Each structure stands twice: as C-alpha cells, then as structure tokens.
Amino acid sequence: SSNNSGITICELGCGPGLPSLTAASTTTTYTTIQNVIATDVDPFALTLVQTAATYQKLQNVVTTRYFDLTNTRDNILPDAHLYIMSDVFESEHVAKGAAWHTVQLLFINENENEEDTTTSKRKNANIWVFAQPDRAFRNVYVEEMKRLLNMKSEQKNDDNKIDSSCLDWCDTSWEERQQMSNDDDAATTTTLWSNRLWLCNVDETAVLYN
Numbered sequence: 393s394s395n396n397s398g399i400t401i402c403e404l405g406c407g408p409g410l411p412s413l414t415a416a417s418t419t420t421t422y423t424t425i426q427n428v429i430a431t432d433v434d435p436f437a438l439t440l441v442q443t444a445a446t447y448q449k450l451q452n453v454v455t456t457r458y459f460d461l462t463n464t465r466d467n468i469l470p471d472a473h474l475y476i477m478s479d480v481f482e483s484e485h486v487a488k489g490a491a492w493h494t495v496q497l498l499f500i501n502e503n504e505n506e507e508d509t510t511t512s513k514r515k516n517a518n519i520w521v522f523a524q525p526d527r528a529f530r531n532v533y534v535e536e537m538k539r540l541l542n543m544k545s546e547q548k549n550d551d552n553k554i555d556s557s558c559l560d561w562c563d564t565s566w567e568e569r570q571q572m573s574n575d576d577d578a579a580t581t582t583t584l585w586s587n588r589l590w591l592c593n594v595d596e597t598a599v600l601y602n
Contacts (some may be wrong), residue, residue: 398426400513402472404490405461405480406430409441409454411522415476416445416453429470431459462489469493471513478522479594481529491536494519498585499544520566522594534559534591554585561591 403412412430428450430441438456445454460467462485469475475497481487500515523530538556545554562569569590 398424399473400427400429400471401425401474401476402429402431402470403476403478404431404459404469404493405477405486406432406441406456407434407437407480409437409444411476411478412441412454413444413448413450416450417448425453428454429457429472430454431457431470433458433460433462460489461486461493464489464492469497469514473513473517475514475517475519476522477520479524479527481523481527481533484529484532487529487532488536490521491533491540494521494589495537495540495544498588516588518588518590520590520592522592523561524594524596525561530561534561558586559589559591561593563593566590566592 401412401415403409403415406412409430412428415425416428418425430438432438432441435458438458441454442451442456445451457470459470461480477490480490497514497517497519500517521533523533537559541554541556541559545556570587
C-alpha cells in the first residue's frame, strides 16, 4: 500500500468466509490489511463469519454486510482496494450478476464522477476471481462479461475499442500475471483494465487449510 492506512478487501458471496478470514489474519512486509468486508445474501452466513472472526480475535478487522450479487439496480458495492469472489457461480443468475458488477468496477472511472472522493479506493481496485474448472456457470460469467464489454465498446466514439478476447481462466499467480503484463510494450486500453482482473483456476484438492 502507498500509505499507512492499509488496504480494504471486500469478498463478494463470502459463504463461510474462508478468504476473508485468511486475509484478515495475513500480514506482509509490504501491505497492511486494515479492513476486510465479507458480503453475502445469506444472513446466516454473515453470522457465521462474524462469529469465526470474533473467535479468532479478528473482529476489529472483519466486518460483514448484506450484498446481493444478482441485484444490478440499486446495489452499491462497498468501497475497497481489492474485491474477491471465490467459487460463487452457483447459478446462471449469480454468474451474470457477478459479471455485471465486475465490468462496473473495471470501468468505474467512466461510470462515476471523477471528483467523487468516496470512490477513491475502488476506482483503481483489483478483482480476483477464483473458480474450479468443473464449475459449469463460470463460463457463463466470462461470456456475460464479454457481452457487456462488447456493448460498452460499441458505445465508444473513439478508437479505444475494448478487446474482450483476453478474458480467460489461468493457472498463473497474480505476480506472474502482472509481470507478463509489464513485459507487454503496448499499453492499450485492454491492458489497462485487464491488468486489474485475475481469473484464476482453483484445484480444491491442492488447497491447504490451516
């Protein structure tokens, strides 16, 4: 983080909140995690996360909030530097809603007032999406994002068209993905938004839970 206030992480569709709790308990040399916001449509899931956070003495870091990924009308995302979705694609409806919110985040500078300081975090936020390869609706998520990006590209009057062909699930780490992007000499409109998005394959059998 570039300042001493630390970063805010928001998990969308948290369920039992393993990514949120893991992030809240993680400290690194370079980053201080100040706040983790775990969101879900299920109040019981939010209660479980808050209870687990209290048990692990993380209640000063972890907060919970109701958020419905399928609501694309009057549902405002919590402000954060990093958004995480982990295996949330349980239905076509959820996958399409998640795609809509992802595209809104990637192009938030075009959607909101530049002078609105309340969006200072999410204007440059990264989005990490994890899904197992056998999740049928994860492809619905990608295809819906491509559809929305193509619509946005058609609305542009300049030459900076949006190329959605780079959207694909990968096995590389975030650091490796960033390095590959940095090695690309062409700083196109595509790289500027796609550099903030990580679609990561997850092999649940290889995940180690402490």
